[in-house]
Amino acid sequence: MLVEGPEKKTVSSAVATFADISVSAQDVVNCSYSQWYNKFSSYTYTKAEILRPVPIEFINYLLSDDIILPKDEQGSSLFQKVELNSDNEYSDWEEEEDDDADADADEDKDLSNKASPTSTFPSFHQKIKDAIQRLGGKVAPKLNWTSPQDATWMMMNNTMECHNATELYLLLKSSDYINHDIGHAFECVTEGPQNVPEGFEYELVLRKWFDINPSMEFRCFVRDRQLIAISPRDLNYYTFMKDFENEIVDKIDLFFDSVLLPKFDSNSFAFDVYIPKPLTTVYLVDVNPFARQTDSLLFSWNELATMKSDDDGPLFRKVEQANSGRFASRAHSQNQVPKEIVDASLDTEALVELAQGWDKMMKKEDGD
Numbered sequence: 414m415l416v417e418g419p420e421k422k423t424v425s426s427a428v429a430t431f432a433d434i435s436v437s438a439q440d441v442v443n444c445s446y447s448q449w450y451n452k453f454s455s456y457t458y459t460k461a462e463i464l465r466p467v468p469i470e471f472i473n474y475l476l477s478d479d480i481i482l483p484k485d486e487q488g489s490s491l492f493q494k495v496e497l498n499s500d501n502e503y504s505d506w507e508e509e510e511d512d513d514a515d516a517d518a519d520e521d522k523d524l525s526n527k528a529s530p531t532s533t534f535p536s537f538h539q540k541i542k543d544a545i546q547r548l549g550g551k552v553a554p555k556l557n558w559t560s561p562q563d564a565t566w567m568m569m570n571n572t573m574e575c576h577n578a579t580e581l582y583l584l585l586k587s588s589d590y591i592n593h594d595i596g597h598a599f600e601c602v603t604e605g606p607q608n609v610p611e612g613f614e615y616e617l618v619l620r621k622w623f624d625i626n627p628s629m630e631f632r633c634f635v636r637d638r639q640l641i642a643i644s645p646r647d648l649n650y651y652t653f654m655k656d657f658e659n660e661i662v663d664k665i666d667l668f669f670d671s672v673l674l675p676k677f678d679s680n681s682f683a684f685d686v687y688i689p690k691p692l693t694t695v696y697l698v699d700v701n702p703f704a705r706q707t708d709s710l711l712f713s714w715n716e717l718a719t720m721k722s723d724d725d726g727p728l729f730r731k732v733e734q735a736n737s738g739r740f741a742s743r744a745h746s747q748n749q750v751p752k753e754i755v756d757a758s759l760d761t762e763a764l765v766e767l768a769q770g771w772d773k774m775m776k777k778e779d780g781d
């Protein structure tokens with residue numbers, strides 16, 4: 414009897430390829446705040462002041478590792494003087510802690526003897542203070558492209574709302590995103606050199622604060638002058654979204670055709686809009702390069718680069734059901750703790766390793 418062996422199968426190796434996305438330095442420049450704001454300011458929700466040029470001393474201050482803040486802000490919640498009273502006076506420990514208190518006092522003296530960090534950019538510091546006042550005393554800051562959304566945990570109210578220059582400096586200095594804007598914004602350029610173009614200026618943008626409803630913010634992707642896709646920016650599940658999606662798409666499509674397309678200089682870009690209820694007006698929030706460094710939200714960049722554009726209009730994608738596992742974490746929280754902890758939280762073995770490492774380190778410290 415002839416026994417046939419198992420049929421031989423040809424295994425084709427799967428190779429993942431990433432679609433090329435072409436980005437020029439000019440595309441990145443076109444998304445810098447002042448470049449588009451000057452054309453479209455009447456379509457934004459709130460007033461903004463753009464401070465430029467930003468002195469190199471201010472950039473150096475933002476990049477320096479130490480966080481020394483100016484103390485000249487009246488009423489800053491960061492420097493509230495604590496009055497001693499029976500609730501906060503730890504009288505039992507007072508004697509033991511005398512030495513520590515002396516050392517702290519010396520350190521405080523050292524710090525107050527140090528020149529204020531703003532002494533290297535006094536007139537820019539004053540410009541910032543004046544602009545905050547003109548904008549009603551509450552602003553959301555950003556540099557040319559990026560806002561410090563990853564550093565809101567440093568703020569008393571956990572938002573980007575700043576009431577004075579001191580809070581603004583703390584927020585900007587604590588943000589990796591701001592750091593990226595300064596040193597790496599042109600790294601996504603695929604056509605030509607990735608250097609900061611000659612004559613390009615950094616700018617500090619202060620937007621008058623407003624309370625936004627995050628469920629009504631959308632990111633819209635434009636490829637080769639066609640609006641191809643729309644995603645909500647907030648990836649929580651909103652039951653009302655299905656009832657309004659057609660209206661939202663129509664409004665954005667009209668805004669794109671009549672306002673953005675005729676005046677925006679790049680062929681491909683991603684723009685963010687806010688459409689508060691009752692959905693009568695589309696407001697422009699930001700413009701970003703059509704580049705992998707821009708968050709593609711509910712799409713993948715491969716999809717966006719290769720999807721067929723549909724004459725019937727853009728593809729709207731929404732979150733279809735509550736997904737507590739994927740989206741329960743706060744946005745940008747991955748940038749708020751050391752990377753080792755984020756990695757470990759996704760992998761049990763890594764978590765055990767991290768715990769063992771921590772334990773070892775603590776024992777070593779005890780032994781020292």
Ligand SMILES: Nc1ncnc2c1ncn2[C@@H]1O[C@H](COP(=O)(O)OP(=O)(O)OP(=O)(O)O)[C@@H](O)[C@H]1O
Nearest residue numbers: 459553558559560620621622623625685698699701
């Ligand atoms: N004036 C404002 N007042 C209050 N919140 C604001 C204001 N402007 C923007 N925001 C909020 O901050 C968020 C981030 O703003 P923006 O899109 O300009 O930052 P970004 O750094 O460019 O973000 P991304 O990296 O996603 O492109 C917005 O989605 C909006 O919710």
Ligand SMILES: [Mg+2]
Nearest residue numbers: 558699700701
């Ligand atoms: Mg942006």
